[in-house]
Amino acid sequence: MAVSKPLPRLLSWFSRPTLSTQLTIIGLIITLFFVIVAVFGSAFQAWGWLQDPRESLSNPISQAPSAEHWFGTSRQGYDVFSRTLFGAQAALQVVLLATTLSLLAGVPLGLISGYLGGKLDKVLLFVMDSIYAFPKLLLAMTLAFVVGRGILNAAIAVSISFIPQYYRVVRNQTTSVKTELFIEAAKALGASPARVLSRYLFLNVLQSIPVLFTLNTANAIFILGGLGFLGLGLPEEVPEWGHDLKLALDALPTGIWWTALYPGLAMTLMVTGLSLLGEGLSEYFNPRARNNE
Template sequence: MAVGFVGGGTLSGRMARWGVAIVAAYALVAVLTPLLVHLAVLPDPNAGLANPIYASPSPMHWCGTDRLGRDVCVRTLSGASVALQVVLIALLIALAIGVPLGMVSGYLGGGVDRVLVVLMDTLYTLPVLLLSVVLAFLLGRGLPNAAAALCVVYVPQYFRVVRNQSAQVKSELFIEAARSLGAGPAWILRRYLFRSVITSVPVLLTLNAADAVLVLGGLGFLGLGLPEMIPEWGGDLQQALTALPTGIWWTAVYPGLAMFVLVLGLSFLGEGLEQWLSGQALRSD
């Protein structure tokens, strides 16, 4: 099934191939960069006092150095590890919270459903960046706090999708048959409903990852993300802003380009996956 998805000649196949290639490359960089820094193959992304400040790109520093003499190339590569780590933690926690709540709400209905819908709709109506900014301000800077801020933002999205599907699936014949044979709500949710609603989650997860990379960058740019010494693309862009008018372009271009390409790859992967799943559904009909 995965081979057909990645290897298709259609638009979804081509988008998926580009998306898989880009995301896989970033994942590889995210794994290898900390290891190479630990082995001293690459310099420490925070070690810069011995280097000239704002050195332009050269064989010694491929992407130049920043205002503290830190190697921009290493900080940009290290930023991939930080971004993927924060986004993955946040989305997996949001997934673990939003999917069960959506299943319970859609299946049980009644008062439980009404309370959860009102709560999640209230969170959903708030702009993503605004809500994450407020949460980051309240929680403070740091990797766990940034992940927590992103997590709360995306829980309502998983809840809404899964809740709507659960409300539709619970009236299907196989659910009615299981209920008539004495299966309890917990068994039905775990054994039948979960398999029916989980198919839509991968697309949402991929597209949310692209959005979360931008939101994390926005928090860093506003000074509400991770501490300054942690290599993070949004924070590095914020620090590069004052030097950009003087012609020092490299401190802003490389982190910005890294963020753009990752978001593009995740978007390609999500759109390709969505088109492929839609095609699979039409063929099954």
């Protein structure tokens, strides 16, 4: 029965009439909207609700928003509404893959480094601090030059900059928790280092991972947009907000504002939703924040 306790506690926290929980709910709604669009975008297109975002119109002249094209069309003849919605699909694919890769690398390294200490800890600290010192977009640009375009390549380029965050948070918590009496008792009873790490330490540092994951996903969207704007992200035919903003830049002086407004607004809205959700999770998982309410 103990397994079911977190869910009622989470629902109870969401039901509190505080500003933080209301903002978290707003962030959750925004995030779910983009997830639904990303997951069912292809189905919406098959049902005729969305035009093909890669198909140029027979008359590739930019058209203002209208009943036929809600967000207008671009100078390349693309339907901006379809490109904007399908941009969520590309964004979620890349950033979820990127943050998952960084999580899978940073969490084990943080656990091992914090638990074992010694020279390994010093070497890993030096490497992670060196990576963290680089601006995230600059590091992603450098890696994108090396690995090239594509969803997996873009995810790899974005993921490297987030590994130090998982590493430092998990390492610091592991260093603090490993001196607790229950860890000493487990080792005294013959628990192997692998069991101590996976069974005891990992469960005690787990609460910080959802917060980092959500906030890093929000940051990764901006990095992916920056790569797309510079022509280093996904292939040109893939609908992606950063690339569409790059195409819209030349059209702005001629008064074609809609090709830049809607992709930029979608990117900002998605990042805002994820940031609100991440801040809410941070407050929920932080005992001090809950006790101060």
